[in-house]
């Protein structure tokens with residue numbers, strides 16, 4: 001455990017007319033002060049504190065005199081004397097704190113991350129220990145807890161949102177432009193156009209390419225519904241391609257036979273964060289005059305033979321739905337491409353089809369990335385590689401810990417892939433998936449199924465395809481189970497999932 005208390009240097013600027021002491025949220029404290037209080041006029045032998053805060057973080061500066069802080073958290077215990085305003089103590093949440101041995105002249109300034117809230121206090125030490133034990137003993141592993149990202153980088157996110165609020169730009173503007181620039185550059189592509197969501201990113205590219213009724217677009221049979229919906233939304237016909245069993249990805253060897261005179265494009269989906277084998281696909285597309293639209297909604301940062309997903313096809317669609325590897329705090333998406341004309345067309349279509357203000361060249365729609373989401377995404381983009389790294393570590397733990405279990409198959413990784421593990425899908429031999437899923441749930445382990453009903457069997461597409469037409473996609477829908485894997489999970493949580501899966505499948 002890292003230490004729950006941190007000493008920091010207060011920035012003190014001396015001058016001819018006295019000294020100026022400064023503490024800033026991001027540079028020093030790591031949280032924003034919502035409440036400031038001070039302790040003074042303390043009688044001899046005064047003791048304060050003697051309570052814990054569940055979520056409040058505090059920063060103590062002894063401006064005059066001295067005070068002793070006694071901090072307890074789990075096995076950690078620390079006694080600190082503060083007697084110099086140049087050293088401040090930052091205390092994280094969940095600590096029991098006693099303040100004692102005040103000097104007579106003591107003046108202690110405290111900056112707190114929240115306003116007063118009685119329900120945040122624990123005022124009895126044995127109750128505090130019980131609360132701590134309850135937290136430590138709670139073995140539940142959520143499939144995903146998005147609040148943890150806020151706990152990790154909440155200050156950065158709030159500052160990003162704040163900068164948009166105070167800028168007065170609530171549609172478009174610098175926050176959107178900055179994110180588009182940095183995301184394009186991250187992907188290794190010339191252009192990124194922010195749009196409302198991932199489905200719109202797919203849809204707008206197909207529209208910009210002029211794909212519509214009478215045209216066919218190849219789509220994997222095993223994917224999130226949005227991939228197919230984008231095709232039907234422009235009025236074109238999705239032609240489904242079955243997938244590989246060990247990766248769940250589009251089976252490139254089946255594609256050539258499905259290309260016909262009406263085929264205009266193909267949408268490889270880098271499902272689960274693993275890139276599709278793009279070289280042969282792009283080569284075939286060139287020969288047959290097809291466009292390649294990468295659905296990279298689950299593959300932010302993944303690499304195919306060293307190149308980022310999203311930079312290889314003619315265009316790519318990204319989703320920043322909150323659960324994705326790079327997620328907003330609402331809906332958001334982007335189109336990424338090397339093609340400046342396509343980017344301009346997508347931008348125009350997403351802005352009502354306007355060619356200039358109040359003049360509409362084409363029938364467009366309203367599909368814009370909002371600046372608050374853009375600002376959040378710019379902040380999170382700086383952490384993406386680190387987060388993807390943690391995902392890979394968790395995946396490596398699962399691959400090692402679950403490798404030798406009969407009836408359980410692990411996701412394959414191709415030699416040319418640097419996947420980003422959007423999910424960790426295991427396959428459980430016929431008939432046992434649902435039982436394992438229920439047993440895991442009963443043990444407090446969150447899971448998901450990506451996806452329980454394949455595209456061709458969705459009620460919205462009734463009559464288009466038949467059961468049995470895409471056997472691998474059907475088999476996967478009955479055997480796949482996604483285990484918790486997120487950068488905010490701890491290695492201990494992953495180990496716990498491994499232990500319980502092993503126990504249940506023994």
Ligand SMILES: *Cc1c(COP(=O)(O)O)cnc(C)c1O
Pocket residue numbers: 197198199200223224226227269271295297298318319320321331332333
């Ligand atoms: C999430 C997702 C989409 C759609 O993104 P939204 O932002 O939810 O519209 C498209 N394709 C795939 C593969 C996805 O996972």
